[in-house]
Amino acid sequence: MESGIKHEDIVEATISAIKKAETELPDDVVACLEKAEQIESSEIARSHLQAILENIGIARRHSVPICQDTGIIILFVEIGRKLPPLPDLENALAEGVRKATVEVPLRPNVVHPLTRENSGDNTGKGLPDIKYSFNESEELRITAVPKGAGSENMSILKMLNPTEGDSIDRLVLETIRDAGGKPCPPVILGIGVGGSFDKAALLAKSALLEQVNDMDEKEHALLEKVNSLGVGPMGTGGDTTALAVHIMTAHCHTASLPVAINIQCWANRHATAVIGGEGKWNII
Amino acid sequence: MEYHLKTPLTIEDIESLRIGDVVYISGNIFTARDEAHKHILETPLENMPVDLEGAAIYHCGPLMQKNDAAEWEPVAAGPTTSARMSAMTPQLLEKHNVRVLIGKGGMDNVADSMKGKCVYLVYTGGCAALAVNSITKVCDVHWLDLGMPEAVWVLKIDKFGPLVVGIDTEGEDLFRNIREKVNENLERALR
Numbered sequence: 001m002e003s004g005i006k007h008e009d010i011v012e013a014t015i016s017a018i019k020k021a022e023t024e025l026p027d028d029v030v031a032c033l034e035k036a037e038q039i040e041s042s043e044i045a046r047s048h049l050q051a052i053l054e055n056i057g058i059a060r061r062h063s064v065p066i067c068q069d070t071g072i073i074i075l076f077v078e079i080g081r082k083l084p085p086l087p088d089l090e091n092a093l094a095e096g097v098r099k100a101t102v103e104v105p106l107r108p109n110v111v112h113p114l115t116r117e118n119s120g121d122n123t124g125k126g127l128p129d130i131k132y133s134f135n136e137s138e139e140l141r142i143t144a145v146p147k148g149a150g151s152e153n154m155s156i157l158k159m160l161n162p163t164e165g166d167s168i169d170r171l172v173l174e175t176i177r178d179a180g181g182k183p184c185p186p187v188i189l190g191i192g193v194g195g196s197f198d199k200a201a202l203l204a205k206s207a208l209l210e211q212v213n214d215m216d217e218k219e220h221a222l223l224e225k226v227n228s229l230g231v232g233p234m235g236t237g238g239d240t241t242a243l244a245v246h247i248m249t250a251h252c253h254t255a256s257l258p259v260a261i262n263i264q265c266w267a268n269r270h271a272t273a274v275i276g277g278e279g280k281w282n283i284i
Numbered sequence: 285m286e287y288h289l290k291t292p293l294t295i296e297d298i299e300s301l302r303i304g305d306v307v308y309i310s311g312n313i314f315t316a317r318d319e320a321h322k323h324i325l326e327t328p329l330e331n332m333p334v335d336l337e338g339a340a341i342y343h344c345g346p347l348m349q350k351n352d353a354a355e356w357e358p359v360a361a362g363p364t365t366s367a368r369m370s371a372m373t374p375q376l377l378e379k380h381n382v383r384v385l386i387g388k389g390g391m392d393n394v395a396d397s398m399k400g401k402c403v404y405l406v407y408t409g410g411c412a413a414l415a416v417n418s419i420t421k422v423c424d425v426h427w428l429d430l431g432m433p434e435a436v437w438v439l440k441i442d443k444f445g446p447l448v449v450g451i452d453t454e455g456e457d458l459f460r461n462i463r464e465k466v467n468e469n470l471e472r473a474l475r
Contacts, residue, residue: 044304044448048408051446055414068347068360068412068433105359107347107433116319118431150365150389150409170474177466180459182365182389184409225473229466234409235390236448237462267410 004278005140007087007095013273013281014096017144018073019104020271020283022065025056028212029188029243029268036186036240045238049186052233052266066267070106071146073097073128076209080137083277090130093142097121097128109149131202140275143209151183151265157201160257168193168259169222175261176226176242181235184265188212188244189226192260195250204262207246209270219245233266243268288443292338293383298403301449303458307405308445309384312423312438313340317364319434321372323427325379333426334436336380343369343387345433347412348422356422358439362412363388366404370394377401386447390459395451404451406458407444418444 033056037049059066075093079086098121100106110124111117122128156175160167172191179187192203215223223245232238243266252258275281289297291311301307314334316324324332346361366387374397376382383402385391388409398404407415421440428435450458 047306047446047448051408051411051414055408055411058413058417062413064413064416065347065360066413067410068345068362069364069410070347070360105347105349107345107360108431109433111431148410153365173470173473177463177470180390180463180466181406181409182367184388228473229469231462231466234388234406234448235459235462236406236450237458237465265410 004084005086005275006279007092009275009279009281010087010089010092010140010142011096011099013275014075014093014142014144015100015103016283017142017271017273018097018100018106018146021144021146021269022070022104022106023063024060024271025066025267025269030056032212032243033186033266036243040239042232042238044236045232045240048233048236049240065104065106066269067148068107069148069150070104070109071148071269072109073122074145074147074205075128075130076143076145077130077132078141079132079134080139081134082136082138083140086140093128093130094123097123138277141272142275143270143272145209145270148265148267151187151263154179154183155204155260155262157197157258157260159197160259162255162257164257169225171259172222172261173225173229176229176231179263180231183263184267185231185235186233186240186243186266188264188268189242189246190262190264191245191247192262193247193249194252195258196252196256197258199250200258200260201262203248203250204260207248208262208264208268210246212244212268215244215246219247291340293340294338295383295400298383299453301403302452303449303456305449306445307447307449308443309340309447310442310444312440313342313386313444315342315344315346315437315439317343317345317434318368319430320427320436321369321376323430325372325375334438336382339380339382340384340386341382342439343385346437348432348437356425358416358419358422360412361415361419362410363407365389366391373397390450395455395457395460398451398453399455400453403449403453405447406450407447415444418442
């Protein structure tokens with residue numbers, strides 16, 4: 001059976017999702033930054049937030065990347081089970097990244113881990129980092145998540161003892177203290193609790209894709225504690241250390257308690273291309 | 285206080301700056317991050333492609349593009365995490381009279397080696413499109429074989445800022461002060 005979705009559709013949709021993610025921050029994140037700027041009491045902190053908002057406006061108007069660290073490209077790909085068979089996704093997605101590198105443009109960030117040789121096109125062994133999942137739809141959804149190194153480098157994974165659940169808050173606060181201004185606060189925190197070593201990290205990263213203001217009581221309480229630290233925007237002090245905290249959980253081994261904290265800078269970039277079974281696509 | 289400085293800089297230009305002050309810089313600056321620092325430390329003075337006397341070094345790996353006339357133009361040029369350069373900075377300052385470092389996120393254990401010599405200024409991280417507004421010309425590029433982000437770009441800038449003084453010539457470190465407060469707040473938050 002021939003699929004209605006062609007190789008070129010996936011390539012083009014990938015380029016468009018990357019372009020949108022790199023140049024336009026989601027509205028919920030911008031609204032959150034605007035609110036922070038209004039309530040921030042530190043003058044230096046407010047000037048950082050004003051610069052951030054001005055920068056977001058320039059990037060959107062001129063359609064240029066928000067940050068020169070255009071990141072490595074992580075792609076969350078959701079495959080509808082009702083779709084006809086698809087062409088080779090890996091190759092189409094990698095081609096999309098290579099073309100986006102020229103068209104957006106993206107900074108060539110991808111190097112061999114040991115020789116540090118730059119591949120020049122933002123792809124390489126294992127990159128783009130593609131995370132597949134399935135749903136019951138007739139759509140292919142490609143969410144482009146450019147992840148910069150400043151915030152990624154400050155992220156942690158810790159295998160706690162199973163009885164140490166109460167110490168998760170301390171772990172989060174100490175991580176934020178140790179990170180200071182390095183991950184470009186105000187940050188968004190994705191926290192993965194449970195699963196396994198790698199599952200916890202994936203949960204933490206997935207949590208960053210949630211709507212920023214969609215927090216439950218526990219997440220709100222932790223956000224308040226984080227903001228009470230006074231790290232502030234760029235680590236120069238202030239009320240706004242984090243914009244949001246999102247926690248995702250999975251069941252885990254009775255002898256285990258993995259906790260991953262994925263830090264995201266204020267530029268919480270992501271955009272999704274939705275491709276229908278006939279190959280037509282749009283960006284949301 | 286707000287200051288407007290022009291490169292190349294003398295000690296007198298920077299010695300009255302104090303942590304928390306706001307600075308705008310004009311003139312030429314050099315980008316340098318991890319690999320460029322390594323190269324600067326390894327390169328004999330007579331072989332240096334740039335003169336760092338009185339210089340401002342910007343911790344930045346810009347995104348550049350060639351225009352139709354085959355000249356480089358900046359697309360995005362925000363600061364990178366300065367702490368990665370912390371270990372190499374004391375040696376850099378011994379070898380070259382660099383007067384200003386610009387970056388983001390603070391630096392670790394460099395305040396003593398900067399005393400009486402150099403200041404560290406903070407630009408808002410991620411504001412790469414905004415930073416381009418202050419770059420009037422890409423004058424030159426060196427060590428491009430290191431890759432676009434790691435090369436040394438010579439940029440002409442006009443009123444680049446606002447930059448916040450993070451470490452001053454007295455050895456005061458804004459980030460160290462904030463961290464001390466954060467430590468106190470952390471214990472309070474967990475009580």
